[in-house]
Amino acid sequence: MKVRDLMTRDVEVARPEEPIQSVAQRMARGDFGFMPVVDGKRLIGAVTDRDLAIRAVAGALPPSTPVGEVMTRDVSFLNENDDLETVLNKMSGEQIRRLPIVNDARDLCGVVSIGDMAAKVKERYAGEALEAISKPAAGHA
DSSP states (O other): OBHHHHSBOSOOOBOTTSBHHHHHHHHHHHTOSEEEEEETTEEEEEEEHHHIIIIIITTTOOTTSBGGGTSBSSOOOEETTOBHHHHHHHHHHHTOSEEEEEOTTOBEEEEEEHHHHHHHSOHHHHHHHHHHHHSOOTTOO
16 A cells, blocks of 8 residues: 555645744644645645744744744655555654655645544554554653
């Protein structure tokens, strides 16, 4: 099974110049805490509710601050042609619950999450990945 068979294709995205308040409002309305950031179609980062809380709110940034100033730039991603084992290894190895998916040109194609895997593959594999993702990292209690 390939990533393209698992991923969610209809994904809300943010633009780097978009105000953080607008992004936060869309996250609140959609009840999600992760949004890929794209320039055109090209993946350039991601913004999470944690990014907004730690970098923007705690940093006392104004609501008009561009999301590009608070996003995570070094975001993990996979190619739409990668297989299920690659997804599971990446998620468990990096302890992440969702990954942007790109094509060969690094244009965003979708996002794959633990929920996508639980809904589309054997529960055992998603459960194993979730268990590995949820383990405390070395040095974290």
